[in-house]
Amino acid sequence: MQISMTVNGVKHSSEVEPRTLLVHHVREALGLTGTNIGCDTSSCGACTLHLDGQSVKSCTVLAVQADGGTITTIEGLAAADGTLHPMQESFRQNHGLQCGYCTPGMVMAAVGLLDENPNPTEAQVREGLEGNLCRCTGYHNIVKAVLAAAGGAR
């Protein structure tokens, strides 16, 4: 099936099998491997990206469901000159990662969280990231990074 989508501001048209998952399409057909595959069962959140402005788990979306949609992946956050998105910078400043595997999904979920609630409490940050698992950090510095990014946006 012929589909098209705008990914990080660039329009792509592709021929896909209906069963192609969005995460495979983004990684393999479009070459954007920043979005990771973790559990593959919509539990861990490593594959989180934005579809039409909302965070979604791209291992549980068919590419054909995203036909005509607008997608932002982790590669689309930083400015063209390489300046990090405030959330990326905040993860860096607050050491919100160790191995880094969950980080692209965690950052995308966090950006989506602040889009919906620009001034969250710590509890709201923790609940808002409940769909993303991190096995290294114990979440402490991730939560700190999101709260700092929210403060910076104020």
Added chain:
Amino acid sequence: MIPAAFDYQRAASADEALSLITEAGDEAKFLAGGHSLLPLMKLRLASPSMLIDVGRLTELSYVRDAGDHVAIGALTHHSVLERDPVLTAHVPLLAHAASQVGDPQVRHRGTIGGSIAHADPASDLPATVLALGGSMVARSARGERVIPAAGFFTGFLESVLAPDELLTEIRVPKMAGAGWSFQKFNRRAQDWAIVGVAAWRRNGASGVALVNMGPTPILATSVSAALAQGASLADAAQQAASEASPGADLNATTEYRTHLAKVLVRRALEQASS
């Protein structure tokens, strides 16, 4: 994990979806948000020959004040329900239950109609609609019918919906100031409930339904009967598992689930009565 191959059609209207499924036959399935169906397909527990995508039918995404009840379009996302002002005002139990489904990403994609049609006894919304005494509106080429929640769920992942019927609307009575509670016991924040309870109470009337306490969501009628006869909340809660037939899995034994149901129903009744 990749699903088995299937054909895909996207419906532009509910009428088109119904004619597509009539042509496609029994092996076709409707696809809404896909957050129940796609995981099953990835595990190859389901392999429909065709998916008819109804996910873009904005005509079926709404929350309306309909007088004595609230009418919810089947394609309404959980993330919309949890914040909807009409639902929050008139059926706060359902709005809250929607906020407890999965996690934010899941709630952005999952729909109330998809969750109810999937009929998973471990899901939050089927039991909640059952506790509230809601009903489902289903449409097919033969016409439209309204099915009370109490007669909707027939078995594990099974309902009275025919293969060519599309769930279009969920109706829930306004709670009119009733006290309510939603209890969900799990080990990881995003997981399905090991046991869950949806309950409301107003004067002598009540509704209590259980999540993951049998092959279908379970209406705990003995609890409501005990309350109506003046039993204490703690005594009524002892009846929690009277209608249930809980299974055992790696999370809980049958005995543990039964114990949890009694504890959670007591907590729910206390919260709904305060």
